[in-house]
Amino acid sequence: MEEERVDMEWCRWLPKIELHAHLNGSIRDSTLLELAKVLSDKNVIVFSDVEHVILKADRSLRECFTMFDLIHVLATDHKAITRIAKEAVEDFAAENVVYLELRTTPKKNDSIGMTKRSYVEAVIAGIESVETVKVEFIPSDENTKKPIKTLPIIDSYETKTKKIYVRLLLSIDRRETIAAALETVELASEMKDSGVIGIDLSGNPRIGDWFTVLPALKRAKELELPITLHCGEVPNKKEIQAMLEFCPQRIGHAVFLEDDEWKTLKSSYIPVEICLSSNVKTRCVPSYDDHHFIDLYNAKHPLVLCTDDPGMFSISLSREYYIAAKTFGRYILHSA
Ligand SMILES: CNc1ncnc2c1ncn2[C@@H]1O[C@H](COP(=O)(O)O)[C@@H](O)[C@H]1O
Numbered sequence: 053m054e055e056e057r058v059d060m061e062w063c064r065w066l067p068k069i070e071l072h073a074h075l076n077g078s079i080r081d082s083t084l085l086e087l088a089k090v091l092s093d094k095n096v097i098v099f100s101d102v103e104h105v106i107l108k109a110d111r112s113l114r115e116c117f118t119m120f121d122l123i124h125v126l127a128t129d130h131k132a133i134t135r136i137a138k139e140a141v142e143d144f145a146a147e148n149v150v151y152l153e154l155r156t157t158p159k160k161n162d163s164i165g166m167t168k169r170s171y172v173e174a175v176i177a178g179i180e181s182v183e184t185v186k187v188e189f190i191p192s193d194e195n196t197k198k199p200i201k202t203l204p205i206i207d208s209y210e211t212k213t214k215k216i217y218v219r220l221l222l223s224i225d226r227r228e229t230i231a232a233a234l235e236t237v238e239l240a241s242e243m244k245d246s247g248v249i250g251i252d253l254s255g256n257p258r259i260g261d262w263f264t265v266l267p268a269l270k271r272a273k274e275l276e277l278p279i280t281l282h283c284g285e286v287p288n289k290k291e292i293q294a295m296l297e298f299c300p301q302r303i304g305h306a307v308f309l310e311d312d313e314w315k316t317l318k319s320s321y322i323p324v325e326i327c328l329s330s331n332v333k334t335r336c337v338p339s340y341d342d343h344h345f346i347d348l349y350n351a352k353h354p355l356v357l358c359t360d361d362p363g364m365f366s367i368s369l370s371r372e373y374y375i376a377a378k379t380f381g382r383y384i385l386h387s388a
Pocket residue numbers: 074075076077116120155156157158223225254255256257282285330334360361
């Protein structure tokens with residue numbers, strides 16, 4: 053027990069980077085309950101109907117997407133979006149994350165005057181309102197104040213002074229029309245100087261077809277926007293092969309690859325965002341011991357541990373590091 057406490061403390065202390073975290077999957081339960089209470093007071097929902105859904109500990113992949121539909125009802129307006137973005141950055145900083153790429157699907161809601169752009173602006177307002185830690189969001193030249201497009205250099209001094217670099221990825225939901233997906237890509241390109249650095253393809257992997265939004269992803273390539281794809285979260289050979297052939301800058305999950313696809317992936321060096329607990333909790337992988345992390349790690353394939361949805365799964369990035377060390381420490385091959 054004492055050993056576990058010390059290890060967890062070390063994993064929390066370790067400066068970390070988070071590259072795969074969905075904004076609406078990173079909401080605190082307490083915030084969701086508060087938002088639900090407000091809507092219940094307005095008779096939009098019945099609080100007792102959603103309370104147990106919010107507090108449920110384990111969710112299958114299907115249940116996750118039902119939960120996301122509920123979250124999208126609860127966190128609809130600009131104010132709520134700003135609040136959850138602020139809290140998400142605070143929570144990642146508290147875990148000693150020094151570089152965070154937060155991803156979110158820009159949403160349009162005519163009834164409240166929300167456009168995809170105003171949605172992203174609400175997210176940015178939240179990131180910029182964080183006070184518990186110094187946030188470096190839009191890199192700008194000290195003299196000219198013009199945005200500079202360099203990657204942050206995170207040195208040990210900065211990690212001591214508690215600073216977090218935050219960047220945004222705009223997500224395309226697999227359910228979206230090609231027009232909506234293209235709108236997101238154009239928006240990401242227009243907001244390149246405002247902290248947006250790329251495009252993600254996510255959403256329920258059993259719904260929609262990535263070939264539908266492929267033209268939008270090709271457009272993103274033309275605009276030189278880096279792309280990350282949710283790939284192989286469920287079995288779908290044709291899609292996995294096509295995604296690897298598309299050669300995105302990164303992929304997330306990579307669970308259901310078969311031998312030939314593992315070969316293609318490893319020879320491509322496409323970095324993989326590893327989401328251990330997300331995969332185990334959604335039962336895409338039977339247990340931590342069975343996770344493909346260790347095979348990729350021992351093959352020296354570029355990878356990064358990520359949370360996916362820390363709010364949805366009640367997890368933290370520090371804990372993911374702890375789980376990886378505990379589960380795989382003994383299997384690591386040490387080259388001479
Ligand atoms: C569990 N594995 C997953 N697989 C695929 N997509 C996922 C996901 N977890 C989250 N999302 C995607 O992120 C959205 C919520 O955040 P935003 O509203 O964009 O901030 C979900 O609706 C889904 O499209």
